[in-house]
Amino acid sequence: MDSAATLRNKLHQYIDVADEQKLQAIYVLLEDDINWRYSSADIAMLHQRRQQHLKGLSKSYTVEESLEAVRQQKK
Numbered sequence: 001m002d003s004a005a006t007l008r009n010k011l012h013q014y015i016d017v018a019d020e021q022k023l024q025a026i027y028v029l030l031e032d033d034i035n036w037r038y039s040s041a042d043i044a045m046l047h048q049r050r051q052q053h054l055k056g057l058s059k060s061y062t063v064e065e066s067l068e069a070v071r072q073q074k075k
Helices: 005-019 020-034 042-052 063-074
Strands: none
Touching: none
16 A cells, blocks of 8 residues: 555645546545534533643643553553
């Protein structure tokens, strides 16, 4: 399988020359992802979690701690 960068490049090149019908088909497949937005409830939850973190009310992990936890799960 090609790398993500290679796939992006191939898609960009194809989109530049694709006919309108194929562009519309690709858009229909990806429309939900293209138009995705955080809901107001999602944003409120993220703000609440941030405030809990800043006040020290929630457990936080460093990047190193997170990576070590993932590595331990793989074993």
